[in-house]
Amino acid sequence: MQECRFILLGATGDLALRKIFPALYRASLSGLKPNITACARSPLSTPEFLDKLSTKAKEYIKDLDPKAWADFAANISYTPLDFNKPEDFKALKSTHPNTIIYFSIAPAFFAKACQKLAAVGLNAPNIKIVLEKPLGTNLQSCKDICAQIGKHFKEEQIYRIDHYLGKQSVQNLFYLRHNNPFLAGLLSAHYLDHVQISVLETLGVESRGGFYDPMGALRDMLQNHMLAMLALSTIPANTPTEHTRQAKLEMLRSLKPLNQESLKSQVVRGQYMAGGGFKGYTEEEQVNPHSQTETFVALKLELEHQNWQGVPFYLRTGKRMGASLVQVVFVFKGPPQALVYTIQPQCSLELQLQGMGALKSTLDSGMDAYERLILEVVAGNQSPFNHQDELEAAWRFVDPILQSWQENLTPLLPYAAGSFGPKAAFDLLKQDNREWFVHV
Template identity: 50%
Template sequence: MQSFDFILFGATGDLAMRKIFPSLYQAYIDGFLPPIGKMIATGRSSLSTEQFIEKLNNNSKIHIKNCDDKKWEEFIHNINYLSINLNETKDFDLLKGKIDNKSQNIVIYFSISPEFFIKACENLTLVGLNDDRVKIILEKPLGMDLKSCQAINNEIAKYYKEKQIYRIDHYLGKESIQNLLILRAFNPIFTSLWEKEHVDYVEISVFETLGVEGRGEFYDNTGALRDMIQNHILQILSLVAMKIPKKLDAESIRSAKLSLLKSLKPLSDEDIKNNVIRAQYDKSGEFKSYLAEDNIKENSQTETFVAIKAELLDDNWKGVPFYIRTGKRMADSFAQIIVYFKNKEDLNSSPNKLIIRLQPENQISLNLKVKKIGKTMDYEENNLILNLNSTLAMQPYERLILDVIEGNQASFNHKEELETAWAWVDPILKNWQENKTPLYYYIAGSWGPKEAFDLIRRDKHEWHNC
């Protein structure tokens, strides 16, 4: 098995400590991680390797369930720390000096603010760390709108080829999302029903009970539309509705997703007025209002909740509404996809539903009507449940980092996907910036604003809250 070198920019940050190092450790003890040549953690902090390891022991190890102390010591033995100023080329000379020239597989993870991506790429190129051996992982958000996303993509393309770039979205590494394509491709019961003739509507929800949790400055400049809808939820929507390609390889999957995203019906100001709801949480009991959170601008109009009725121009889905929503400080935390199948006109009962749970559990269930037990012909609802919470299931970051090492781009965003998503979202952002539609409010710890319920009930549908 070929060894690899791993370079992490932003190694002292929260994401690195909570997700990246625990995922690398898990891959190591699972036996999936190839032999490590060099593992170089970099950051702005002036730390020795010993001081950085102490930081890992205090801030990263705690996020690993059932950590084996002996294996952990073996794992961290491979790590070296290097203090780097991303604007200083001489620091990159030091980095290059720590990489073996014979290394054939070099993974560089950018767990840093996107504003530093371009300068880091430029300096990596100046020291020769951009040849075909190198793959780079880019964390979101990639831009704040279409123009800034294109600018980042175009600049990075000066230094790295598209096949070297891995734009990571951890939702695409979740077990139930990975299962979605298999479920659709290899089960004729769903393959034959997955179209407008049989599907009434689709719901995608991502809710959090948490508020901004100390990320006020970041969140106030971002908001729910950019943070969740533009990347995570539109990626999920594309996997739900795209045509299943003949081959489930990276090129075919990414092409199918892009085609689907291009079929999103553009939103006019009138569409936004009727089909897009933005809201912000207000105080309730122990919960502060959004405006009372730390580092939030006075009278901020930043949304913490969004609900949208989206439509596709794709022939397979024309006329089928896709209701998407996301919110912070909600009544419960979950992420789920629900496909509602059509009833025949002579049946006065609730529809069959396929429920795909992404979190907190990975689970797929099919809601069915079954006969009640006993001397009756009455029916009741019950679920066929496929539990994907196996001890063998990988955490999203573990799976995705291993995919990068192996050169598999199937679960990563192509630049055209992101730009197409931004092109659809941009009119909403412009509409809000011009205050053409109102900002609503909802009680912290609730299911969201009344207007989001009105949006879906207008079509005689209901949100599935659980």
């Protein structure tokens, strides 16, 4: 049984109730014994909070075991916490050798929370903090947030979580090549024509309009999740597991910057219109009716790295698509043939060879991403988490795209809800005599 002290800021929020507490419960079934202090502004007693939490647990946790839940909940206490009241933080003081503070709060409050925690000694070397994205909206804001946090916590104490990186199916992008010399040899510039990465959702923004409208698809999905997937797909296959962080950083730093011409010819942005019984984006709840926010992005990029010279990468992500799909497709040179790695809806590996049909294997997706990442924090393993330098490298590539959109160098193209994006996204590949793969 492994013990830890777990302080959760923002404990009454949707993310905490829907993802973090269920993950902690599942981890407790695997042997973790967390002593949890739940904190939020709501003036609740511990019994009142536990009533609320138990109701949500029945909704979000499949096969909930009442006795196991009771044992888990017995180690949860609730403390009202106002960031403007320094005295509230004194109640959190901990001497546990393994203390984790999870920031399930808006990044705008990160700096203030760190300052208040440090004031009561909750930044000692044994304390780890877990930060949810987004960390900034561009390179400078990312640097500013990290600098504020860095005043109180060292880099080795900081775990910047990306639940996509926590998925075993995503981590397998590296392990498949790392553990299979045959694949490692094939998935290289010598044999590959190009690589495609798609993250498509049939859902619209639903009730997240207030969050999504200032962000858009480029910031919400491509800058973090998709560039991380690209890095895991391209780091050298012989990289030791403990060096994956540095290897990912090397790949992100090798992204070829987009100049003014390539920003026009290699980037597509779109916004879904009404169709198929669905509202258009600007009709969604909490969305500006005149919004110019993109709900779809497609782009072509290259890596200035010796292992990937001459191999273009095509990335696309969008909402209200014709299918829900997360997929990496390695397309080989010569006749149409590819290795298709599907992460969602079902994790699978499919080798398509001309004249032989397809060889497909379904893979185990592994444990829940949040459960896995929490256990990695407890163990002190930072490899599945983002280093500050990784975030900055990704923003450095994305910033010129954002700037070009502010200058209207790339038009915002409409596409029908339920389609696969604007025509320009297909032309992006067609002009190179290629086409998008869709294997659901």
